[in-house]
Amino acid sequence: MEQIERNTHLPTRIAKQFAQRIHDGALKPGDKLPTEHAMAQSFGVSRTVVREAIAQLRNEGLVETRQGVGAFVVERQFRHIRLEDGQRMDKHAFSDLFQLRVPLEIEAAGIAAAHHRAEHLIQLDDSLARIALPLDWNTEGVAADLDFHRIIAQATGNEYFPQFIGAIADRVGHVIIAAREQTMPDEIRAITITEHTAIRDAIRARDPVAARQAMRFHLTGSAQRVGLALQFYN
Structure with missing residues (x-):
């Protein structure tokens, strides 16, 4: 996974990477995301940050979480809104x-x-x-x-x-x-x-x-x- 810059909102950056993979088809409905531990190590962040990133993906309707099992990509039944981020705001x-x-x-x-x-x-x-x-x-x-x-x-x-x-x-x-x-x-x-x-x-x-x-x-x-x-x- 791509290491995340520390001066950005970390959960959003992680969510954006996974969202892009889902939109591109690299991750398909039913695919399981890596574990929190694996993601934290790959991105070099805390598990709290990873949980927030997964929460963002869930709120955007891209994944569902199953207690004790993990997060899975879901079938998108309607278009979700996603803005391009990362630009400094004035x-x-x-x-x-x-x-x-x-x-x-x-x-x-x-x-x-x-x-x-x-x-x-x-x-x-x-x-x-x-x-x-x-x-x-x-x-x-x-x-x-x-x-x-x-x-x-x-x-x-x-x-x-x-x-x-x-x-x-x-x-x-x-x-x-x-x-x-x-x-x-x-x-x-x-x-x-x-x-x-x-x-x-x-x-x-x-x-x-x-x-x-x-x-x-x-x-x-x-x-x-x-x-x-x-x-x-x-």
Whole structure:
């Protein structure tokens, strides 16, 4: 496997390599991916990073995971969205991204509050715990943050939300890293935990209005941390 550059969002890079092999037909439906241990050794990363990469592939509908067995390529029954990533983002690109995130993720939070299942709350709690105690702030920390938002998308029960949010995960990762470069680590960690906890609490309370408000507050803060002022029209 190709060694991964350390200054990139590692899970996304690994997911991209496997996605390309699936699209090219090198990996076919039913084929099993290498084990987490084998992938971690091949790419020179931790198993946590590998798990996040597999989660991205699963969210994009490219693989399925079987408990105790591994990850397998699935038959694609409809087209999934995949953006070319890896390009450095400027302020204009950040602005464009937030124009999409605002309606998409605010609505997802509200729907998740109404339709989530018990397992989604467990998964949100797990991602929050990983945000609080990441081993590496720019890998595991970013992975946990992105995972939190993908779980919300899945909790909507609408397959399109995880497709769209999974497609922009790499770009969102750039925003998270850029925000952390502007703020002291302990401060940004505390802010991140507070904002995500408010979203989780509103979803747990099955309060769509509060969940939407909490996500709006989080996205506004996230934009401000990269020098943007969001405009709302309602």
